Amino acid sequence: MASLLLLVYLLPPPPSGKKGAVKISIREAVDRVVKFHKSCRSLQEHSGPDQRRQPYILAVGTARNSIHQYYIAMDNGFLPCKARSSLSAFELFKAHYVFGVSYDQALNGMFTFVQTTIYNIDIGLKDLRAKLLN
Template identity: 75%
Template sequence: MYVLDDSGTEVDEEVFSDILDSNTVPLSKRSLLQKRLCWDSDMASLLLLVYLLPPPPSGKKGAVKISTREAVDHVVKFHKEHSGPNQRRQPYILAVGTTRKHIHEFYIALDGDLLPCKGKSSLSAFDELFKAHYVFCISYDQALNGMYTFVQTTIYNIDVDHSHETPRVKDLRAKLLN
């Protein structure tokens, strides 16, 4: 079943709950991840993809090895008060609110600028983040390439036959789609 998010984009409602419910993530790790992520269920499900498709080891194309926890910060950063973005080239979500589960503003941080998100949910903010890569012709962050490729091919169904998917991305897609 597909639903429309706040921005009018069709999103497969079941895909993220399928990830949490599948045997891909052990039960002990699932509860640990949910405690560690502390976001609303939509954002926690998206960030779970970073743990399921972690950053590649260092050494490939000069990539610097970062931890999965650090990679999560490349997707979304939380602030209790509005603050300026860092100067990273890759876009990320800046979430402003009282807690990670109670966000009242989302921004896309890009090249030192903050672009306010039109939608008010974490899912619509991620939708805008993903689309910012296409609008501004920005390649995916190397540490998040697996996650973004999975989202591109599995959720948005973009260039499924032409995208280079890692074996881990192919395996996760196959488990969810079969």
């Protein structure tokens, strides 16, 4: 998980100034990528009408350094991740790509880096795919 969070720190949210852009801290950006959940509590606490549309990782465990299961939380549902490590971050990227969900504006730099550097997916190709589906 540290490798994923390092990407958020190295590729911080863009400064505000564009239309609709809101400046957030790196801590808030980390919270948009992964949320930690104690395994003794119900998962339904993370679903509800106030949740955002973009998927995020829900890490379930007894403590932040003892994670047992990862989920991709999206649209009030939870998709279990096969990976039990920071590889779940790549499943999060895949969820954005497969479901055609746009990246969170604050995390656009990080996801674009994963898209272009790790998966060699051209930025224009995803835009073209989104236009064809809409």
